[in-house]
Amino acid sequence: MRTPIAYFLLLAGVLFALGIVGVLVNRNALRIFMSVELQLNAVNLTLVAFARLRNDLGGQVLAFFSMVVAAAEVVVGLAIIVSIYRRRRSVDVDEVRELRW
Amino acid sequence: MVGHTAGALWVIPALPLAVSVVNLFVGKRLGRWSGIIATVAVAASFAVAVAVVLDLVSAPAEQRLEVQHLFDWIVSGGFAVGADLQLDALSATMILVITGVGSLIHLYAIGYMAQDPRRGRFFAYLNLFVFFMLMLVLAGNYLLLYLGWEGVGLCSYLLIGFWFDRVENAEAAKKAFITTRIGDTLMLVGLAVLVFRFGTLNFETIFGSAGSVLTRDAATVISLLLLAGAIGKSAQIPLHVWLPDAMAGPTPVSALIHAATMVTAGVYLVIRSHVLFELSGTALTVVLVIGVMTTLFAATCALAQYDIKRVLAYSTVSQLGYMFMAVGMRAYGVAMFFLVAHACYKALLFLGAGSVIHGMHDDQDLRRMGGLRRAMPITFVTMTIAALSQAGIPVLAGFYAKDALLEVAQRTDRTAVYVLGTVAAFLTALYLGRMLFLTFFGAARSDAAEHAHESPAIMWIPLAVLAVGAVGAGLAIQTSPEGTLSAFLEPVVGAVPLGEGMALAALITIAVIVAVAALALAWLVYGSGRVDPFALRERLEPMATAAERGWYVDRAYDVAIVQPLKAFARLTGDVVDTRIIDGAVNGVGGIVKRVAAGGRLVQTGAVRTYALVLFAGVVVVLGFIGVRA
Amino acid sequence: MPLDNVVFWVFAPIAVAAAVAMLLTRHVIYAALFLVANFACIAVMYLLLDAAFLFAVQIIVYAGAIMVLFLFVIMLLGVDRIDVRSERLFLQRPLAIVLGIGFVVEVTAAIRAGVGLSTHAPEGFDQLQQAGNTQAVAAVLFRDYFFPFEATSILLIVAAIAAMVLAQRKVRAVTQAEIDAEVAAGQPSDVRTAS
Numbered sequence: 001m002r003t004p005i006a007y008f009l010l011l012a013g014v015l016f017a018l019g020i021v022g023v024l025v026n027r028n029a030l031r032i033f034m035s036v037e038l039q040l041n042a043v044n045l046t047l048v049a050f051a052r053l054r055n056d057l058g059g060q061v062l063a064f065f066s067m068v069v070a071a072a073e074v075v076v077g078l079a080i081i082v083s084i085y086r087r088r089r090s091v092d093v094d095e096v097r098e099l100r101w
Numbered sequence: 102m103v104g105h106t107a108g109a110l111w112v113i114p115a116l117p118l119a120v121s122v123v124n125l126f127v128g129k130r131l132g133r134w135s136g137i138i139a140t141v142a143v144a145a146s147f148a149v150a151v152a153v154v155l156d157l158v159s160a161p162a163e164q165r166l167e168v169q170h171l172f173d174w175i176v177s178g179g180f181a182v183g184a185d186l187q188l189d190a191l192s193a194t195m196i197l198v199i200t201g202v203g204s205l206i207h208l209y210a211i212g213y214m215a216q217d218p219r220r221g222r223f224f225a226y227l228n229l230f231v232f233f234m235l236m237l238v239l240a241g242n243y244l245l246l247y248l249g250w251e252g253v254g255l256c257s258y259l260l261i262g263f264w265f266d267r268v269e270n271a272e273a274a275k276k277a278f279i280t281t282r283i284g285d286t287l288m289l290v291g292l293a294v295l296v297f298r299f300g301t302l303n304f305e306t307i308f309g310s311a312g313s314v315l316t317r318d319a320a321t322v323i324s325l326l327l328l329a330g331a332i333g334k335s336a337q338i339p340l341h342v343w344l345p346d347a348m349a350g351p352t353p354v355s356a357l358i359h360a361a362t363m364v365t366a367g368v369y370l371v372i373r374s375h376v377l378f379e380l381s382g383t384a385l386t387v388v389l390v391i392g393v394m395t396t397l398f399a400a401t402c403a404l405a406q407y408d409i410k411r412v413l414a415y416s417t418v419s420q421l422g423y424m425f426m427a428v429g430m431r432a433y434g435v436a437m438f439f440l441v442a443h444a445c446y447k448a449l450l451f452l453g454a455g456s457v458i459h460g461m462h463d464d465q466d467l468r469r470m471g472g473l474r475r476a477m478p479i480t481f482v483t484m485t486i487a488a489l490s491q492a493g494i495p496v497l498a499g500f501y502a503k504d505a506l507l508e509v510a511q512r513t514d515r516t517a518v519y520v521l522g523t524v525a526a527f528l529t530a531l532y533l534g535r536m537l538f539l540t541f542f543g544a545a546r547s548d549a550a551e552h553a554h555e556s557p558a559i560m561w562i563p564l565a566v567l568a569v570g571a572v573g574a575g576l577a578i579q580t581s582p583e584g585t586l587s588a589f590l591e592p593v594v595g596a597v598p599l600g601e602g603m604a605l606a607a608l609i610t611i612a613v614i615v616a617v618a619a620l621a622l623a624w625l626v627y628g629s630g631r632v633d634p635f636a637l638r639e640r641l642e643p644m645a646t647a648a649e650r651g652w653y654v655d656r657a658y659d660v661a662i663v664q665p666l667k668a669f670a671r672l673t674g675d676v677v678d679t680r681i682i683d684g685a686v687n688g689v690g691g692i693v694k695r696v697a698a699g700g701r702l703v704q705t706g707a708v709r710t711y712a713l714v715l716f717a718g719v720v721v722v723l724g725f726i727g728v729r730a
Numbered sequence: 731m732p733l734d735n736v737v738f739w740v741f742a743p744i745a746v747a748a749a750v751a752m753l754l755t756r757h758v759i760y761a762a763l764f765l766v767a768n769f770a771c772i773a774v775m776y777l778l779l780d781a782a783f784l785f786a787v788q789i790i791v792y793a794g795a796i797m798v799l800f801l802f803v804i805m806l807l808g809v810d811r812i813d814v815r816s817e818r819l820f821l822q823r824p825l826a827i828v829l830g831i832g833f834v835v836e837v838t839a840a841i842r843a844g845v846g847l848s849t850h851a852p853e854g855f856d857q858l859q860q861a862g863n864t865q866a867v868a869a870v871l872f873r874d875y876f877f878p879f880e881a882t883s884i885l886l887i888v889a890a891i892a893a894m895v896l897a898q899r900k901v902r903a904v905t906q907a908e909i910d911a912e913v914a915a916g917q918p919s920d921v922r923t924a925s
Contacts, residue, residue, distance in 0.1 A: 002734045006847045008775060011742050013837035015768075017830040018749040024713050024826040025817075030758060030804055034765050037796065038749060041772050044784075052779045052851050057858060057870045060781050064867070065875075067784075067791050068882050072889035074796050078803045079896035085807045086899075094818065097706030710819055713826060720829050723836045730843065 008049040015042035029081050029091040033074070040070050110169045110186045112149050113196060114235040116142045121228035128221020136211035139224035143207050143231055147200035154193045162592050165190055168241055168305075175244070182302055185241030191593045194437055194586070195238035195369060202361045202444050203231050205563035209452050210353035212559035213459065223263060227357070230256035234362050238369060243292050243302040246370070250288070250330070253363045254281050260358065261350040273349040280343040284333020291326030298323075308376040317381050324377050324384030327370060335367030335421045337395045342655050344418055345402075348410040352455030355410060360417050360451050361444035368424045368440060372433045375594055379431065389429025393521050396422030398652070400528035404535065405638075405648035408465045409454050412536050415651075417447060419529065420491070423506060426518065432509040433594040434587025438579040439506065441586070442498035445570035446487040452564055453484035457540060459560070460553035467539045468635075469547035476553040481541050483564040488537050490571040492530035493616040495609070501575030504612050505582045512602035523615055530616045534623025535634075542628045734778055745771035756815070762800050769793045780855055782863040 015038060022035030044063040051059025085091055120142035128135040157165050171184040188196075207227065214220040230253055237249025255278075262274030292302060298314055299307050311320070331337075336344040347359050358364070371378060371388060378384045396419050403415035420443050427436035458465050460477050474481040490499035503526060510519040545551040555561070579586040582597060602608075626632045638645045647653060745768050752764040773788040817823050841847065858866050871879060 002732060002850055003738045003778070004848045005851055006841050006845050006849060007738065007742070008779065009841045009845065010838060011745065011775070013834055013841070014746060015749055015772075017833045017837075018746070018753065020716055020833065021826045021830040022749075022753050024709055024716065025753065025823055027709075028758060030800065030807075031761055034752065034761060034800065037792075038752070038765065038768065041769065041792070044788075045772055045775055048776055048779050048781045048784060051781070052855060053845065053849070055852055055855055055858070057866055058874075060784055060867055061871050061875050063781075063784055064787060064871070065878060065882060067787060069885065071791055071796055072886050074799060075889050075893045076896070078799060079893040082803060082807065082897050091807065093708050096708065100704060100706030705819075707819060709822060713819075713822060713829075716829055716833075717825070720832050720836065723833070723840075727836055727839050727843075 005049050005053045009046060012042040012045040012049065015039075015045070027092050027094050029084070029093050032093065033077055033081070037070065037074070040066065108169065109149055110153060110167065110188055110239070111171055113146045113153070113200070114186075114232050114239065116146045116149075117228040117235070118232040121225045121232060124221050124225035124228065128225050129219075131221060133211065133215065133220075135221040135224045136207070136214065139228050140204060140207035140211060142228055143200055144204040146231070146235070147197070147204050150193075150196045150200050153188060154197060157188060157190075157193055165592060179300060180296065182242055182244045184245060185303070186239045187241035187304065188239065189593050190590045191369075191372060191437070192238045194441065194590070196235060198441055198444050199231065199234050199238065199362050202448050202567070203357060205566055206353050206357045206361070206448060206452065209356075209455070209560050209563040210351075212557050213353055213455055214351065219263075223260075223351070226256055226259045226263070227353070230260065230358060230363070234366070237366055241304055243295060243304070243307075246373075247289070247292060250334070250366065250370075251285065253358070253366065254278060254285065254334070257281075257347070257354075257358050257363055260354040261347045263350055263354070267349075270349040273343075273346040277343040277347050280340050281333040284330045284340055287326050288330025288333075291323050291330070294319075294323050294326065304373070311376050311380055315377070315380060320377050321381035321383045324374065324381050325387065327374055327377070328384060328388060331367030331370045332391065333367075334370075335364050335425070336418045337367070337391050337421065337425060338398060339654075341395065341399065341418050342651065342658060345411050345414040345651065348408070348414050352410070352451055352458065355414070356448045356451035356455070359414065360447035364417060364421055365424070365440050365444070368421065368428060368436060371425075371428050372436060372594060375428075375431075375433060379595075385429050385431065387429075388425050389515075389518065392422045392425030392427075392429050393518060394422070395419065396426065396525040397521060397528070398422075400525050400532065401648050402651050403532040404528060405645050407467050407649070409457065409467055409470075409536065409540065410451070410465055412467070412532060413447070413450050413454060416450075416491070416529070416532065419525065420447065423503070423522070423525070426522065427506050427509065430509050430513055430515065430518070430597070431595075432506065432582060432597040434579070434584070434590045434597065435502070435505045435509055435582050437590060438575075438584070438586045439502040441578065442490070442502040442571070442574050445567050445574055446490040446499055449483060449487040449564060449567035449571055450491070452560070452567070453480050453487065456480040456556040456560055456564065457484075457553075459556050461549045464547070464549045467536065470540045470550050471543045471546040472541070473545075473550060473553050474541035477541075477555045479555060479561045480564065483561070483568040485537060485541075486568045487571045488533040492533050492620060493526055493612055495613060496572075496576065498571055498574035498576075500612070500616075501580050501584075504609060505579070505584070507612065508602070508605070508608055509582050509597060509599065511608060512599045514600065514602075523611065526612065527615045527619045530619030531623050534620045535627050538623055538628035539634070543630065737774065738778060741771045741774045745775070758804050759801070762797060762804060765800075766793050766797050769797070779851075780863065783867045 019035045019039030019042060022038065023032050026032050026035065044066050047059045047063040047066070049059075051057060051063075081091060084096075088095065117139075120138050124131070124135050124139060131138070153167075157167065167188040169186045169188075171186065173181065174184045175182040207224070210223070210227065214223055217223065233249045233252030233256060235249070237246055237253060240246035240249060258274045258278040261277055262271045264270050265274075295302060295307060298319065299310065301307065315323070333340040344359060344364070348355055350358075378388070399415045399419035399422060403412050403419060406412045406415060420439075424436045424439050424443070427433070427439060454465075456477065457470070457473060457480060460473065460480070461470065464470075486497070490497035493500045493503045503522075507519055507522050507526070510516075510522055545553075578584065582599065587596070626637060627634050650656070748764045748768040748771065752761045752768065755761050755764065769788060769792045773785045773793075776782075776785040776788060860866075
């Protein structure tokens with residue numbers, strides 16, 4: 001007996017929630033970014049699980065595209081973090097509050 | 102109908118209006134020419150008026166009516182008012198007086214205002230006044246009349262406060278305007294009632310159908326409302342208080358507006374509306390009563406004044422009371438003749454007073470004058486003529502006017518009116534004598550009086566011309582209640598029903614004795630030197646001061662009306678407006694500020710807070726969806 | 731017991747534990763490494779779901795490229811320092827945890843309602859992958875999703891160029907005195923003299 005698909009989905013949900021908590025709780029920009037990657041992975045897992053459930057390879061293809069785009073996004077995001085660091089000598093997101101009241 | 106000059110009616114008011122506009126714009130640059138063109142305008146108006154009236158007279162009596170429709174002024178649904186000029190016997194008399202006396206006064210003013218840098222504006226206002234007054238009397242309907250009415254009120258305000266840099270002048274102008282406003286507003290209500298009842302304001306229509314449209318009570322209401330306006334404009338009790346203060350204006354203004362013309366507008370209005378007043382007997386009685394009261398009241402005040410112009414102001418109020426008396430007795434011809442004669446001698450007295458003031462280097466106090474007859478002979482002679490005329494010395498115009506009035510009272514069995522009228526005549530002669538003797542006789546009581554000088558020709562020529570009028574007007578126009586002028590006016594105003602009374606000779610004798618006795622008494626007290634007038638006055642205190650202060654009517658108004666209104670204004674201004682309304686508005690602003698101040702704290706600038714709120718929203722929304730499904 | 735179950739119940743907890751550890755650790759490097767572990771477990775999950783191709787891609791791209799990139803940047807920026815633990819924002823942590831738990835509850839309810847907690851995968855999947863998962867995916871990718879494929883390639887080029895531009899250092903001429911001053915102050919000098 002194979003594992004019910006729901007368990008994969010549940011795992012993905014838990015990982016997603018952990019990702020969100022990581023985004024909210026961390027102050028280091030890089031850690032926030034890593035949490036976002038965790039969330040993306042959870043979503044990919046969901047896609048592949050549904051692909052298996054619905055007998056449709058489109059889910060796997062979409063997960064593939066998601067990974068590619070995530071890679072591109074990580075490249076650009078890290079470049080931004082680097083240039084911010086160069087200006088401010090810090091990657092603490094709490095310090096970026098010019099739009100304060 | 103009247104002949105060729107009929108179409109020229111509109112020229113009469115147009116000339117002064119045009120020159121007024123010219124003077125308004127370029128008067129300053131014209132220098133003394135501003136006065137000259139202004140005088141020429143009014144004189145030309147007079148010439149045209151004479152021509153038009155001659156034309157009018159050439160027609161038979163029943164056809165002496167000329168209406169010129171200039172243009173449609175208001176056309177609104179069923180209500181239409183045209184710019185209609187109406188020339189009949191009544192308005193003809195008025196325009197001759199206005200333009201005739203007016204041009205003389207303009208001439209005088211050229212000399213009087215020669216040193217004033219703002220005379221361009223002065224003559225502009227003066228011409229504008231003449232225009233409005235002419236519109237008032239030439240109007241063929243009540244609305245055009247009201248236009249003129251308001252216009253002369255405006256010009257009166259502008260001219261009284263002409264030297265506006267002195268605050269008391271501005272205050273006097275305000276007082277005049279506001280007091281007459283009370284009457285004007287009631288008059289406007291009257292006009293509204295007329296529109297309501299008749300659907301039009303046209304004279305011919307209203308007077309033609311009044312008998313069938315109005316009940317006695319309705320006529321009474323309308324008449325009393327119109328009368329209110331007349332009381333204000335003609336300075337009768339209780340709205341007389343503005344006229345003495347209006348003497349703050351330049352003397353030509355006092356002469357023209359507050360003696361000869363504007364103040365007579367009230368009399369004109371009542372005479373013009375006589376159909377309505379006669380329909381309500383009560384209204385005429387009210388007119389009569391007010392006339393009598395005012396005449397006596399003002400005469401007592403005139404007796405106690407120290408300012409020469411204020412004597413004449415109260416005198417004007419008193420004489421207007423006489424005119425109202427005549428109107429109240431339906432003797433319109435008598436009233437109109439009184440108006441004409443009064444215009445002559447009162448304008449003369451004012452211009453003469455202006456001459457005296459001029460010679461006294463702007464001092465107006467009677468107590469500081471004295472012996473001026475030697476220094477200012479022409480002024481002395483002309484003013485004496487005018488005073489004697491007003492006092493009622495025979496053959497002079499004023500005698501015929503007053504005598505006719507008293508004769509009417511006697512012959513219509515109004516004994517009380519006759520007696521009181523005679524008493525008032527006595528007082529009139531008395532205060533005039535006082536004025537004359539204090540000014541021109543005795544020793545000079547101040548330096549200014551010692552060094553006084555006569556006025557230039559341009560100022561005494563009008564005095565001379567007016568003196569001719571003061572002397573000869575009676576003989577020329579009317580020597581009895583049924584005289585020429587009354588006959589002339591009869592088609593318009595009807596005849597005065599007269600009974601039989603005392604013999605004419607008896608009436609005349611009584612009148613002359615009264616006048617002479619009063620003058621003799623005045624001579625005794627003020628002229629002969631046997632009595633010290635100032636000591637006498639002190640013995641008459643406190644009545645003397647009360648009379649001088651107009652029997653404290655001003656004070657009563659101040660306490661009862663003005664101060665409470667001012668307090669109310671302060672209340673609304675400082676409390677309601679500042680604290681309540683501004684407080685509410687500012688409060689709203691304050692609330693917005695405080696809410697915003699609190700609200701902006703949401704913008705922490707921290708991205709993580711925003712992310713948290715975002716996530717919370719997601720969870721909530723998902724919850725909703727989940728629960729719904 | 732079926733192998734699938736065993737594998738699942740071994741690697742799923744590891745994945746969760748790695749994620750939690752990533753959150754809790756105070757060293758950024760450790761966090762990155764824990765994330766790599768998580769990715770590896772996810773890859774195994776893919777394998778369990780008959781997605782062999784993605785299993786490989788996950789390891790190569792995510793664990794092998796993305797995380798390496800992360801580690802480069804972490805060490806480039808010198809952020810191997812220890813993170814501060816205090817939280818300045820009011821209620822941030824408690825609320826985050828509460829909301830996270832709430833989210834999981836909602837997802838569970840959604841899954842139960844939508845899929846059913848004990849639904850098994852249907853049997854037909856093997857038929858699709860007669861020639862193997864990679865070939866099957868290729869067949870779908872290069873036929874039905876060809877256009878997105880090409881678009882994605884453009885995206886990658888754009889991303890590479892963007893990264894180069896963003897991370898560029900600005901060049902300006904400076905005096906030796908400025909360089910000496912900066913060095914003396916202990917700041918890493920990020921300028922170089924123009925040659």
